[in-house]
Amino acid sequence: MSHHDQNGSPEQKQPRQYLTMSPSSSYASLHDESPSLASSTYSASDAEVEDPIMTKSSPLAQTTPSSTSSSSSSSTPSSSPSPSPSPTPKKKGRFSHKHEWPNGKRPRGFRTEEGKEAAEKSKNYKTGVSIPHLSAPCNTYEGVLKHAILGAIRSGGVSYGLKAMVNLCLGLLKVMKGRGKFSQIFKDAFLGVDAIRFGAFFGAFSFLWKFVNNGLKLFRGKDDRINGAIAGAIAGIAILIESHERRVAFAQQMLTRAGQGVYNAGKFRGVFRLRHGDALLFALACGQVTYAYAMQPESIPPEYLKFMLTTARVPAEALAMNRARVRGFPVDVNQLVELVKRHRASPKTLEEVSKLTEYANIIPCSVLHPSYDSCSMNNIERFYQVLKNIIPVYATLNFVPLVVLRMKRLLADPVNILSKTSFNTFRSSLFLGVFVLFYQFQFCGHRKLFKNGWTNHHTKYIYWLFGVTTGGASIMVEQESRRAELALYVLPKAAESLYKILYQKNWVKGVKHWEVIMFSFAMSLIMSFYQQEEQVLSPFVTKLIYHILGKN
Structure with missing residues (x-):
């Protein structure tokens, strides 16, 4: 049966029309003249992208199905488009999660994968370690007081x-020597x-923290980080039990931890992140400490300077004479000769030192290590x-806290725990040895360059540079989880040294009992985090x- 039009004549089959376009024609003119034909320029990959407006579930798509199909059929090209290669998935950057945030704003409660792993690790540690803590119900204020006393x-x-125990073990080393x-x-x-002051300080801190924290919880009817912040700040006054030197040390350490x-x-x-920030911080702190060691030793805490x-x-007198020459002051050659003689100087060293003048350009290696003529042998x-001394x-x-605090875990797997702790x-120890070796190597290398006439530049800031390069290189020997600990250990020493140098120049002013204020502020932050976000x-x-x- 044939189809007829209105006049009764059979319907003629219309030939298919194809779109032809000269190379000189532009997409813009095509789009202006025939919008329906513009869709023929889409690639296959574009067609696979789902339009949120024209999806099947969209009301607009449900009301205009025919127009969509007719538009696509009328714009069929003469040849099927070549399939475009599937896009290569891009490697996610360090802050790629920011692109997933709505309107570029961080959702409330968002945590990175690293943050989730840290929280899970902290939770697993608490689950695997069972410690008998003295406690009492805190339903009443009397219970809160009893709980605080038992905790103290x-x-x-x-x-x-x-x-x-730590003091005893360190004392045994002296007995062995x-x-x-x-x-x-x-x-x-x-x-x-x-030891008595140390125990009294922690006991008083524990009492104040538990009493204020649980008292606020009972009074306010909620347990949040505000309670921890207030309790930590008030408990911080317990630091007054310690000596002034210890108060300063505690304030410095806790402020850096906060x-x-x-x-x-x-x-x-996901707000910010600095890759190898711990190594960079350690390097900068070492720069300040080594500068003070060479040029401003009085700015370093006495015990730490003695350790260095x-x-x-390196003889302290040799460092003093080196400082004098860097600052342009003359040195006594007779004192130099007496110095190297006290350190078993070789004949070559005595001859070299005796030829120096009071205005020598630089203190040579023979004064810094008089016992060895060879810099390499001295460094080794x-x-x-x-x-030998630091192991x-x-x-x-490493072993005392293991025995005192983790005895249960040690007994559960002694071979693995002991081997890991020994390694x-x-x-x-190897890290510290590499640090000393590399720093001394730069010391001697600079003097060899000076001796051979390759440089005549001798400034005090070069000792800061030596510390930065030494710290940045040697910290890579240490395990990654320990690098932040080392950086936070050295940073307070560097900050104290810098403060004292600036104070000498009258660039900063002193604040009475600043160590107590800083410690309370730091413990306010730390206990607030410990309350709700300890990871x-x-x-x-x-x-x-x-x-x-x-x-709590």
Whole structure:
């Protein structure tokens, strides 16, 4: 049966029309003249993109199905378009998650994958470690007081025992070297003011923190970070039990730990992140410390300066004469000769030093290491001595907390735990040996360049540069999880040195009891994080608080 039109004549089959376009014609003119034909220029990959307006579930798509189909049929090209290759998935950048935020704003409660992993790791640690904490129900204010007293007793006892054990182990090293008696070392460790003050401080802090925190929880009817912040600030006044030097040290350390928590909180929320920021921070801090070691030793804490002099094994008098020449002051050649003689100088060293003048351009290597004519042999010997002397110290710092705080885990898997702790002890010792070796190598290298006439530039800032390069290179020897700890250990020393130098220049002013104010401020932040978001804190800080103070 044939189809007829209105006049009764059979319908003629219309030939298919094709679109032809000269190379000179533009897409714009085509789009203006025939919008329906413009769709024929779409590629296959464009056709696969789902339009949110024209999806099947869209009301607009449901009301105009015919127009859509007719438009697509009328714009069929003469040849099928060649399939475009599937797009290569782009590697996600460090902040690629920001593109997934609605309107570019971070959703409330958003955490990066790293933040989620840190929270899970902290949760798993708490699950796997069971510590008997003394506690009492906090349903009434009497219960809160009892809970705070019990917590103070436990915290004070644990911290006192830990400090006494560390002092005893360090004292035993002196006994082994013949520099003390065991009876006196034992008495100083357990009955000395150091351990008693340490225990009293932690006991008082625990009491104030638990009492204020749980009291606010009972009074306000909610448990949030505000309670932790207020309780941490008030508990911070317990630092007054310690000596002034210890108060300064605690304030410096806790302030840097609080800063680390703020940084991690922003990083876990996807706000900012700095790759290898711990290594960079350590390098900059080492630059300030090594500059002070060479040019401003009075700005370094005395105990830390003594440790640096003992580890580097450079005579303090040689450093003093080097400072004098850097600043343009003359040196006494006779004092130089007497100095190298006291350190078993070789004949070659004596001859070289005796030829120096009081206005020598630079203090040579023969004064810095008079016992060795060869710089290489001297550096190797110092590397060996650093390893030999520091391994017992790191072993004490690693094994004593293991025995005191993690005995249950040690007994569960002794071989794995002991082997891992031993390896970490050697690795940390190797890091310090590499640090001393590299710093001394730069010292000697600069003097060789000066001696051969390749440079005549001798400024005090070069010792800052030596510290930055040494710190940045040697920190890579240490395990990655320890780098932030080392950076936060050196940073307070560098900050104190910089502050004292600026104070000498009258660029900053002193504030009375600033260490108490800074400590309370830092503990306010730390305990606020510990209350609700403990994964942003350093694992060392979190475990220390958990083992000594416990939960609320």
